[in-house]
Amino acid sequence: PDACDKVGGVIIMHIDDLRKFALYWLLKTQEVRADTEHYATNITGDIYQSGWISEMYGYSFGAAELNLRHRIDGSIMMYPGYVPQSGVNYRVFHYGLEFKVGNWTFDKAQWRFIDLVNKCWAKFPDPPDPSTLDRTNDDFYQRDLLSIECAKTLNEALHLHHKRRNCPDPNSLTTMIQDATTKEKISSKFRKIIEGNKRSSPDEINGLQQSLSPPSDHLFSSYRFWIVVLWVVSFAGFLVLMAAVFSGSKRRKTKVKHHKSKKRSSYSGSFDVNGRNAEISDKR
Incomplete structure (x- = not known):
């Protein structure tokens, strides 16, 4: 242990040194990880006693055997x-x-x-x-x-x-709809468990966990697609309705104008007839 430098958190080295040392580092790491009898916290300092910092010890042991020396700088990490x-x-x-x-x-x-x-x-x-x-x-x-x-x-x-990742806006309408649906599903499952007076099975717990997970991107994309489709259809329907209204209004105006013109012609003919009758009467 006295030959080992206290290193392992962050290692900065030249690439040529790493090429020479990499395989030996791997070998020593495998040896440390295989030594499960020395996983104890009082030996390795690993509070989880699972060998998960074996690569740090593997590096330190390998460097000591190859006589690699380090300049330890406490201002980096x-x-x-x-x-x-x-x-x-x-x-x-x-x-x-x-x-x-x-x-x-x-x-x-x-x-x-x-x-x-x-x-x-x-x-x-x-x-x-x-x-x-x-x-x-x-x-x-x-x-x-x-x-x-x-x-x-x-x-x-x-x-x-x-x-x-283009995750949807959490404040959007689709998110609120999804949240409401999720809460309703969770409430329903809890009611079933309480009313049945039984313990939750692993499958039910897993189902609740899945219900609590955020909605998938595919679901949000589907909601977004149908909202866009609904908006387009509504806008197209509005245009058709407005076109029908304007067209009907135009036809009514044309019909009224034609009726007035016809009425004027009728009055004019009557005056002519009366006028001729008057002339005839005078001549008589």
Whole structure:
């Protein structure tokens, strides 16, 4: 152990050195991972005792055997939850362990089986607002600020990811319709369970979990398509109706005009006849 440098979080090396070392690094990692008898926390420091940091030990052991030396720089990487050095602008957050800010906690291991990538607008719980932090102890205050920054950065990255996937606007009408439908389904399932006075089976639990999951992109696309179709049909119907109204109005105007013209002609003929009759009477 004395021959090993305390490294493993972030390694920066020349590509030529990596090419020479990569296969040996893999070999030592496989040896460490196969040594399950030494997974204990008091030996490896792995609180999960699952060998999931074997590649770090594999790197350190392999580098020691090849006599690779390192320049350790504490200003590159920071663990959220640790007190930072004053004036250091860290480049990497290594959120490998649980960290806390007040009653809020974050542990990435708890999210291993939750798909935040493919479910639209899924994200981690929001951290506290920095304005709520206790500033009595500056070290703890700076520690909590970095922890909040780490959590906010993760959620911002997820938001950008969902936006690039063209996830629908969560405030749109289709989302509200889907939410209402989902809530009704969940309520119905819970009512059935309560009324039946029985425990939830694994299939029912799985069904509830699926109901709680965000709506799929395909469903939103289908809703959007039919809304567009409905809008187009409504607009076309409106145009047809307006055309019919204007056409009917034009025909009525033409008919009235023709009737008035005919009436004038009738009056004119009557006057002529009367006039001729008058002339005849005078001659007589």
